[in-house]
Amino acid sequence: TAYAISLGLVGSEMCIRDRTRSMQRELVNHETTGVDESVDYAIQTRDLSLWYGNFQALDNISLDIKKGIITGLIGPSGCGKTTLLRCFNRINERYGNVTTTGEIEILEKNIYDSDVSTGQLRRRVGMVFQRPNPLPISIYENILFGIRVHSPARELSRKQKDELVESALREVKLWDTVKDNLKQRATHLTLEQQQKLCIARLLPLKPEIILMDEPCSALDAEGVERIESLIEGMRGDYTIVIVTHNMAQARRTSDECIFMLLGKIIEFGETSEIFFNPREEQTEMYIQGRYG
DSSP states (O other): OHHHHHHHHHHHHHHHHHHHHHHHHHHHHHHTTSOOTTSOEEEEEEEEEEEETTEEEEEEEEEEEETTSEEEEEOSTTSSHHHHHHHTTTGGGGSSSEEEEEEEEETTEETTSTTOOHHHHHHHEEEEOSSOOOOSSBHHHHHHHHHHHHOTTOOOOHHHHHHHHHHHHHHTTOHHHHTTOTTSBGGGSOHHHHHHHHHHHHGGGOOSEEEEESTTTTSOHHHHHHHHHHHHHTBTTBEEEEEOSOHHHHHHHOSEEEEEETTEEEEEEEHHHHHHSOSSHHHHHHHTTSOO
């Protein structure tokens, strides 16, 4: 009898939990149908889908990423995180046989409008890749590279160049380390220093959004800690979207988090809620490490 009673209690608890989750989903779906006009959004998508040939990598993604915060993108390998990230500055278009539908607005401007060039877009939306990719030239010239590519007609005095380089390196906490070796090839730096340099290389262009695709994956524990500290220090000055497989990193660094699975957004909300009170069972299973 006690066993039967316990089964009944467990069954009731499961029904209550399932009903609660269902009500939460209905509430979330209702809330996300409209946009809070009191909030400034840096990135907005509507019904965004993408195919590589016949393979659909993104399936009707609609989201609103707030300005000035750090948003994490999490999910198992192959779920579409990096593909979504690359949509925001149209880097996916560099690959053949890609078809994109839907809308993407960056700072209230449709990035597919005819008057938007990819060059203009990538000045405003910078990207840091999984593995540091400094150019095989001096540290000094790496910092100035973006300015020279995107503003070839702009003439800078030596003093202006020096100020740009120093300012960018100071912002990523690299100036004191390299100030006496600015002519050194950037490829001679440690991996952590190279990744800091790649972030610094974006800054003279004054981007408003920085996309980061697993920026710490090639670093040791100390390097990860310092890059995370750098990213956190950029909060408020930039809108940052970061892809990570490191659940602890997502929990530590992001303000809001997007969980993706099979090209779809399963859950999107405050990071604390995603990790400690997820609405969706799939999110809970992933956070607990039961797959992915």
